[in-house]
Amino acid sequence: MNSDSTLIVAFCCEHCAYAAADLAGGLRMQYPSGIRIVMLPCTGKADPLLLLRTFEEGADGIMVAG
Amino acid sequence: MIVAEQKTIDEVKTLLADARKVLVIGCGTCVTVCFAGGSREAAILACSLRMASQLEGHARDITDVTVQRQCEWEYLDQAADQIKDAEVILSLGCGVGVQAIAERFPNAWVVPGLNTKFMGLPTEQGVWAERCAACGDCVLGLTGGVCPIARCSKSLLNGPCGGSEGGHCEIDPDTPCGWQLIYDRMEKLGKLELLMDVQPPKNWQKARDGGPRKIVREDLKLHHEE
Ligand code: SF4
Numbered sequence: 458m459n460s461d462s463t464l465i466v467a468f469c470c471e472h473c474a475y476a477a478a479d480l481a482g483g484l485r486m487q488y489p490s491g492i493r494i495v496m497l498p499c500t501g502k503a504d505p506l507l508l509l510r511t512f513e514e515g516a517d518g519i520m521v522a523g
Numbered sequence: 524m525i526v527a528e529q530k531t532i533d534e535v536k537t538l539l540a541d542a543r544k545v546l547v548i549g550c551g552t553c554v555t556v557c558f559a560g561g562s563r564e565a566a567i568l569a570c571s572l573r574m575a576s577q578l579e580g581h582a583r584d585i586t587d588v589t590v591q592r593q594c595e596w597e598y599l600d601q602a603a604d605q606i607k608d609a610e611v612i613l614s615l616g617c618g619v620g621v622q623a624i625a626e627r628f629p630n631a632w633v634v635p636g637l638n639t640k641f642m643g644l645p646t647e648q649g650v651w652a653e654r655c656a657a658c659g660d661c662v663l664g665l666t667g668g669v670c671p672i673a674r675c676s677k678s679l680l681n682g683p684c685g686g687s688e689g690g691h692c693e694i695d696p697d698t699p700c701g702w703q704l705i706y707d708r709m710e711k712l713g714k715l716e717l718l719m720d721v722q723p724p725k726n727w728q729k730a731r732d733g734g735p736r737k738i739v740r741e742d743l744k745l746h747h748e749e
Contacts, residue, residue: 506563509570 593620
């Protein structure tokens with residue numbers, strides 16, 4: 458498994474971490490293509506079922522940022 | 524409310540044996556509010572069991588549905604097609620829900636996903652405590668609204684016993700003495716003299732000891748014209 462085929466889903470709070478990811482994009486910063494960013498209205502929305510379903514659908518790892 | 528807690532996933536897996544098609548049924552009433560068997564818990568358990576079966580190399584078809592109340596056939600009927608279609612029904616209802624499914628669907632193989640514990644209430648977030656033992660002949664009017672059957676470890680009617688120490692029951696220092704609670708409350712309400720009456724032995728035939736119980740209300744029955 459290399460970093461490109463590793464699928465990491467990043468659940469990011471709309472108000473902080475997602476804005477940071479946006480800024481990183483604006484600055485043309487690079488990150489591995491296996492990272493998928495999903496915006497949440499708040500990381501409080503990252504309930505167990507959402508995380509379990511993410512793994513069930515094939516994610517190798519989850520990052521909750523907020 | 525009826526308070527229950529989930530069985531371990533290992534026990535659930537044993538109950539499911541090698542079934543390929545499983546339906547997890549949640550209940551939208553008591554076990555929802557005690558976070559044991561509502562729609563959320565049913566979905567999480569179904570998802571966990573699907574992943575476990577994938578890891579074990581024999582993926583199973585595990586779905587979930589939640590009805591408003593498993594203890595009423597009319598609500599179960601709404602999930603009839605899914606129930607009839609499954610090899611095993613894993614009920615996240617209380618013991619009443621499990622039996623309601625078994626009675627309504629004679630061909631369904633239903634197993635319990637919960638251990639039904641007691642009738643009680645939440646005393647703080649995440650803590651539930653027993654309050655009623657369904658003895659069938661309520662004595663709360665004699666004891667200031669604190670149940671000696673459910674809250675005294677020996678269900679004494681004339682307590683406390685000699686094991687009451689510092690407000691705690693001899694069975695466990697974390698268990699408040701039910702009779703101390705009764706005494707304190709009666710004292711606060713200025714009704715201590717009511718405790719001077721010695722209560723005669725209780726008729727336990729009205730409780731579970733008298734066998735399975737049933738209530739018949741003729742005024743509510745539907746009488747069909749002959
Ligand atoms: S110590 Fe209190 S609660 Fe425990 S058995 Fe005796 S009277 Fe009942």
